[in-house]
Amino acid sequence: MAPNVGITPFVTILHFDTPQALEDKYGGFLNRSIVDDFKDYCELLFQTYGDRVKNWITINEPFVLVLGYDLGKCAPGRCSLPPPFGPCLAGNSSTEPYIVGHNLILAHATAAKLYKVKFQAKQGGEIGIALVGEFVEPLNPDSSDDEAATKRCLDFPIGWCAMKDGVPIGPKACDYSYNILAERSEYVYSYRNGLQKLLEFINEKNGVKVKGYFYRSLFDNSEWESGYGTRLGLHFIDYKDNCKRIPKRSAKWFHGFLKARGDNTTQDSTLRKTSSCPPDQLPITNSSSSTLSSPLAACGHLWLFYLILSWLL
Secondary structure: OOOHOOOOEEEEEEEEOOOOHHHHHHOOOOOOOHHHHHHHHHHHHHHHOOOOEEEEEEEHHHHHHOOOOOOOOOOOOOOOOOOOOOOOOOOOOHHHHHHHHHHHHHHHHHHHHHHHHHHHHOOOEEEEEEOOOOOOOOOOOOOHHHHHHHHHHHHHOOOOOOOOOOOOOOOOOEEOOOOOEEEEEEEOOOOHHHHHHHHHHHHHHHHOOEEEEEEOEEOOOHHHHHHHOOOOEEEEEEEEEEEEEEHHHHHHHHHHHOOOOOOOOOOHHHHHHOOOHHHHHOOOOOOOOOOOOOOOOOOOHHOOOEEEEOOOO
């Protein structure tokens, strides 16, 4: 836990991987029995680690977990949709996502209530849930249908989300090989005003106080079904050189930002030539010429910050 070095632990209790034994026994989150089992698991964690852990996240991105029962792209890969989403071996995309989503909400609420009633007064911690969301704009600002669709979609990421026929805003964000552009991300887009507008929406709609955020990843790692091909870390990992860690420009900017020194300076022209991405996303090749870019030039990473919210049941 290392409390003496300024590290505050935030523990996520469930991050997508439902125990296989419960999948085999009753279908995991398709069955309401998992609510009680999740409660028991949480209680064990609170009892065991609550003296040191003061920040609990019950479930990470329940919407992404739900997609595993809708599009079949995430675990457990269930759906009833035709290609390009299917074919899946089993599932019902019309019903299962809503059953799973409902049970996820019940599991979170049950665990949060347990902590607040039985442990919070003594342990002095907080508990919440990590939601995933993207900001959207109406395709035609003068269309009432587009405006209504936008409002529905903005409601869904914070509660439920089902975006249909969306048009990405801004350019695709970047995936990287060392010092060169490997490819554009399949699902991350750069929209500079998106984070600000999303935070305003959260505050207006839910009255939630945003306390801070987590960056997506300190290092490139295995990004679930995308494997090691997608690179979203602040540090480039050279998988061919004993997983050598190389800081990207975004790592240096982020350090400066945290130290309140994230000022605009001149970009390095040599890195500018290697990729159409902002140079702050590429690995640092010369520390003497490394510079900091604008906070809004983070090329698609802004929406990946995990928001630390005032916790809701």
